[in-house]
Amino acid sequence: MSPTEFTPYPGLVGGILIGLAAIILMAGNGRILGASGIFGGLLTLNFDKNFVWRAIFIICMLISTAWFALFNGIAQQMAFGSTPMLTAIGGVIVGIGVYIGNGCTSGHGICGNARFSKRSFVATCTFMAVSIVTVYVIRHVMGA
Amino acid sequence: MQKLTAAISGLLFGAGLTISGMVNPMKVLNFLDLFGTHDFTLVFVMGGGLITTMIGYQLLLRRPKPLFTDCFQIPETKLIDAKLVGGAALFGLGWGMTGICPGPAIAGLVFGYSQSFIFVVAMSVGILIARALTNGRNGA
Numbered sequence: 001m002s003p004t005e006f007t008p009y010p011g012l013v014g015g016i017l018i019g020l021a022a023i024i025l026m027a028g029n030g031r032i033l034g035a036s037g038i039f040g041g042l043l044t045l046n047f048d049k050n051f052v053w054r055a056i057f058i059i060c061m062l063i064s065t066a067w068f069a070l071f072n073g074i075a076q077q078m079a080f081g082s083t084p085m086l087t088a089i090g091g092v093i094v095g096i097g098v099y100i101g102n103g104c105t106s107g108h109g110i111c112g113n114a115r116f117s118k119r120s121f122v123a124t125c126t127f128m129a130v131s132i133v134t135v136y137v138i139r140h141v142m143g144a
Numbered sequence: 145m146q147k148l149t150a151a152i153s154g155l156l157f158g159a160g161l162t163i164s165g166m167v168n169p170m171k172v173l174n175f176l177d178l179f180g181t182h183d184f185t186l187v188f189v190m191g192g193g194l195i196t197t198m199i200g201y202q203l204l205l206r207r208p209k210p211l212f213t214d215c216f217q218i219p220e221t222k223l224i225d226a227k228l229v230g231g232a233a234l235f236g237l238g239w240g241m242t243g244i245c246p247g248p249a250i251a252g253l254v255f256g257y258s259q260s261f262i263f264v265v266a267m268s269v270g271i272l273i274a275r276a277l278t279n280g281r282n283g284a
Contacts, residue, residue: 095270101231
């Protein structure tokens with residue numbers, strides 16, 4: 001584990017931008033902004049109208065990330081807390097979890113809670129609690 | 145116009161994830177480590193995103209329909225079942241193991257770290273396994 005700096009103002013600005021992204025997608029296309037749903041939709045390889053907007057969303061997200069990273073040095077600060085093996089196992093578990101739970105941090109955590117969905121509230125409480133316990137066990141019980 | 149909407153939304157989403165620092169897995173882990181490293185940035189990201197979206201949705205969802213499509217596609221199910229809770233718990237487990245959730249995972253690909261690719265490939269495998277097991281009845 002390595003320390004990271006507490007950056008509330010960039011955090012708040014970034015959060016508001018994520019909120020605006022969610023608002024625009026709902027205002028224009030009537031869609032919830034859920035990263036796992038948008039990405040998962042591409043994996044169906046059904047090349048329909050939904051495939052097109054999802055692909056455009058992901059490509060623009062990648063361009064924007066590359067551009068804004070030029071200004072805050074985040075590319076150099078990137079640090080992984082897991083071994084490649086743990087990352088692979090964690091990735092598979094995340095994929096299964098977001099599919100059967102119908103969403104992740106963006107779809108449930110932001111969009112679902114923003115429309116007062118009880119399902120999203122339950123999902124958010126569950127994944128926050130489990131992730132906090134998981135990090136506690138890995139860092140403080142197993143001492144990784 | 146639907147494509148333009150998706151483009152602008154994607155640009156803003158990527159900007160938000162990058163400016164907030166959430167693409168960095170260590171920053172997320174250092175928040176989830178409530179009993180250790182105390183980087184509470186994620187609270188401000190989630191809080192800012194949630195409040196902004198809440199205000200926007202309040203105004204939007206009163207309208208009869210979106211600007212460029214026929215209806216708002218809001219999940220109608222209210223069911224709180226084992227699938228929802230179990231899926232969220234699995235997601236929390238994987239998120240806690242890595243500090244990576246789907247949005248930042250995909251955005252982080254542009255920096256070219258091998259771990260980012262490992263995660264996204266593994267996540268794709270996970271989604272496809274889950275889809276196969278549920279016969280595609282359950283779109284995430």
